[in-house]
Amino acid sequence: MTTAAPLRPRGFRAARLASALGLGLAALTPLGGSLGASPAAAQSADAAAPPATLVADSVKVGTDRNLIADGHVEVLYQGTRMTASRVVYDRTGDRLTIDGPIRITDANGTVLRADSAELSRDLRNGLLRSARMVLDQQLQLAARQITRVDGRYSELSRTVVSSCEVCAGHPRPLWEIRAARVVYDQQERQIYFSNATLRLGGVPVFYLPRLRMPDPTLKRATGFLTPKFRNTSLLGAGVRLPYFIAIGDHRDLTLTPYLSNSRTTTLGLRYRQAFVNGRITATGALGRDDILPGETRGYLFADGSFALRDGYTLSFNLETVSDAAYLLDYGLPSKDRLQSDIELSRTRRDQYISTRLLAFRSLRAGEDNATLPGPVAVYTQIRRFRPALIGGQAQLSFQGFGLARRATSDPTNTGKARDMTRASVKLDWRRNWVTRPGIVVSAIAQARGDIYAIAQDPNWADSIGRIAPAAALELRWPWVKAGRNGASQVIEPVIQLILAPKSVSAAPNEDSTLVEFDEGNLWALNRFAGYDAIEQGPRANVGLRWTRQSADGWNLGVVAGRVFRAVDKAQFSTGSGLGGAKSNWLTAVQLKTPNGLSLIGRALFDNNFSVTKNEVRLGWAGDRLNFGTSYVWLVPDPTENRLTKTAEWALDADWNFRGNWTGSVAWRYDFEAERATSAGLNLNWRNECLSVDLSLSRRFTSSTSVSATTDFGLSVDLIGISGRARGTGAYRRSCSG
Known part of the structure; x- marks a missing residue:
């Protein structure tokens, strides 16, 4: 018959034994509350500790007045559980003798097994025979015996350490560390090895007289990380050996020497620091190699963000490199243009504010950095509101923009030395009505004004001012059909009639040099991305959208459309697909299936099916296979620096x-x-x-x-x-x- 503590009259004995074991389990548990406590503190904890639960087949007093729990002994105390076959408490010697198999599991998942044990009443000192400790449910430390010292240290003799599965059918782990002596410091969560040998498949491959490593529960600890071997046709065979330094709980530094047989000597670094309101990260390297003999090469990338008062965020990004080939030579993320910036911004439901400073550096062959914009300063403020008199939704935007170039002269007269500042104000308004047949009628209006100040460019006046209004009427007529099988379809023809000035004062184009014609801007008043270029002339944006969603997860979307212009203002290149009185036809398709297949395609072609642009991507996301393949075809376009x-x-x-x-x-x-x-x-x-x-x-x-x-x-x-x-x-x- 199983007996549970506390009991009367025998329950008093069980309670005394449970209390002793409960306090001891707290000391034995890694990071336990009694860790490193003094004897006086232990006695105080004994009196104040919550009761432990003891379950056994029998609890009795022996002839020498020892307390004995026999048969399927189980003790539960503050999330820690111990099982054994027999526990004897020697009241005279204040010691516990425990017969196994013994298993102690704490709330963190650390497991301690042993065949037998002789321990002090608080389990802070003593001996466990044929013991095994499992840390974080993965790292196993098996030893001939474990000696407990002061409730903090566990000394293991003739130890084997591994995280591999070991059993009768597979007694040899893939890797193991054998050591004559191992000391586990539960407080610092460090493991110290003496005379350690690393074995792979049972074969000794490495010997160290002294070795220290953190236990798996310690996520950040100073020491070496896994080395990485690399062999390149430029640098030869080499190794990266990172060394991690934990500088407190909120910052760390990783130093990574890189050595190769081509006399490459490079030191990499990564510094991270967390603050109460943000974080910073810096990654870089510095060294010399045989690729550019006698030159010091390196790079530095840094970024960070901080949350400030009143909802503001301060963020920065820094990118610099010694030469154009360094990132590729050392297997780092490839970039052909570097961007450094700092930004102060705030985003609210109806407001956005941003102040940003940028600098650029090109790594492209033949591109002169003196002619690149930099520094560039941009201030943007956007306010969204609902006008009381006319209804709908309006948005007021302001942007201040300025840039300077290092070049002081331009013999080619192409603006490569131009400095410029601009102030722009734009007001957008839109209101929708739904008619009885279901046609959605939208009125759209826009007004904007720009003021420019220009220097070092004889092609432009020193100052330019312009105003550009635009208005549009948009008609949408969605047709909806629901099938018996749960599928739904929506067909929506859209016509957008736009009135815009046939001529607007021209200005230097610094922020709208690349134009993308896609389903995202098919129905847009201005397809230029920035402020400097304005789409001119009356026009009509015409298109059709069709979507189908089925109950079994099939989703299909198709868009087709075109732009018709009253007058061709020659604002767009051939490669953009927007040139001419009639733009190319835009077609786009998107497909997703429940089994993980996805397809995205987009094509631009004219009435003769002459293709300007064609891009498609096919993907599959499965349990065991993930793949993606894409194809891109573009015609030459000198305005986008694409000559072939x-x-x-x-x-x-x-x-x-x-x-x-x-x-x-x-x-x-x-x-x-x-x-x-x-x-x-x-x-x-x-x-x-x-x-x-x-x-x-x-x-x-x-x-x-x-x-x-x-x-x-x-x-x-x-x-x-x-x-x-x-x-x-x-x-x-x-x-x-």
């Missing part, structure tokens, strides 16, 4: 092809150059305790500053001690039977 036709195909895919094996590929091919531009292959093997990444990439293109290169990488992570996340359960060695 563009035809590119790209492919990227990830495939979990066998349990713990995952592969990925990336490919980009240039049909005009008739060659691949880049290719990449990655292979990953991962289980509960080990992760191996193998990568191979090739960049085929080259220029005066960038060379074609092949990059090979290898990293091996021992999960549980490398700072990586917990291993996957997709493939685990079976321990059944």
Whole structure:
């Protein structure tokens, strides 16, 4: 018969034993409340501690007045649970003798197993035989015996440490660390090894007389991280060995030396700091190599954001590099233009305010940074409101804009030395009415004014002022159909008639040089992205939208439309698809299926089906396979610095092809150059305790500053001690039977 404490009259004995074990479990639990307590504090805690629960087949007093709990002993105390076959409390020696199998589990998931134990009443000192400790449900420390010291330290002798599954059918872990002595500091959550040997598949591969590592529950600890091996055709074989330094709870620094057999010596760094109201991150590197002998090379990227009073946010971004090829040479994110900026902004329901300062640097061959805008200052304020007299919704916008170039003269007279400031005010208004047949009628109006001050450009006057009104009438007639199977369809023809001045004072175009014609701006008063260019002349935006949604998850959307102009003002290039009195036809389709298939396509073509632009992307997101492939075709367009036709195909895919094996590929091919531009292959093997990444990439293109290169990488992570996340359960060695 099972007896639960407290009981009377035998319940008093069970309660005394439960109280002793309960206080001891608090001391034994890592990070327990009694950790490192003095004897006096332990006695005080004994009196004040909440009662423990003891369950056993029998609780009795022995002939020597020892308290004995026998058979299926279970103790519960403040989230910690201990099970054993027998517990004896020696009142004279104030000690506990526990017969196993012993299992102690705390609220954090730390597990301690042993065959037998002799411990002090508070479990702060004593001995556990044939013991095993499991930290964070992944890292196992098995030892011949564990000696408890002062409730803080656990000293393990003849220890094997691993996070791999070990059982009778698979007694040899994939990796293990064997040590003559291990000390686990529960307070600092550190593990210290003496005479440690790393073994892979049972074969010794590395020996260290001293080794320290954090336990898996400590997410940030000073020490070495997993090294990464890299071999490139430019730098040769090399290794990155990151060293993480925890500078308190709110900041850290990672130093990463990079050494290669081509005499490359580089030190990388990453600094992070969290504040009460924000954070900053800085990443960079500095060193020398054989690619540019005698030159110091490096880069620095930094960003941060801070929440200020009254809802304001301060954010910044810094990007700088020593030379154009550095990022590609060292396998860093590829960029051909760098942007640094700082911004103070606030966003509310009906208001947006932003003050921003920007600087640019080009890494493109043949582009002169002295002619790039910079610095650039922009102030924007937008206010949305509802006019009381005319109804609808209105928006008032103001923008102040200024830029300066480092170039002081321009022999080509093309504005490459131009400095400019601008102030713009714009008022937008829209109101909708729904007629009895269901036609949605919208009245749209816009008025804007700009003032320019221009310097160092003889092509323009020193000052320019202009006013540009516009008005539109929009008609939408949505037709809705619901099917018996739960599918719904909406067909919506849209006609937008726009009245705009045939001529507006021209101004230098700094913010609207690229124009994109797509379904997002088919019905727009102005398709230029910024303020400097204004779409002119009366016109009609005509199109049709069709959407279909089914109950089983199939979604299809199609858009087709065109722009008709009363007068061709030659504002748009051929490549944009908007040139001429009639623009190209715009067609766009978007498809999503319940099984993960997606399709996005867009094409621009004229009445003769001469295509200006064609882009399509097909994707699949499944349980084991994810892939995406895209194709882009563009005609030449000198206004967009595209002197030849563009035809590119790209492919990227990830495939979990066998349990713990995952592969990925990336490919980009240039049909005009008739060659691949880049290719990449990655292979990953991962289980509960080990992760191996193998990568191979090739960049085929080259220029005066960038060379074609092949990059090979290898990293091996021992999960549980490398700072990586917990291993996957997709493939685990079976321990059944």
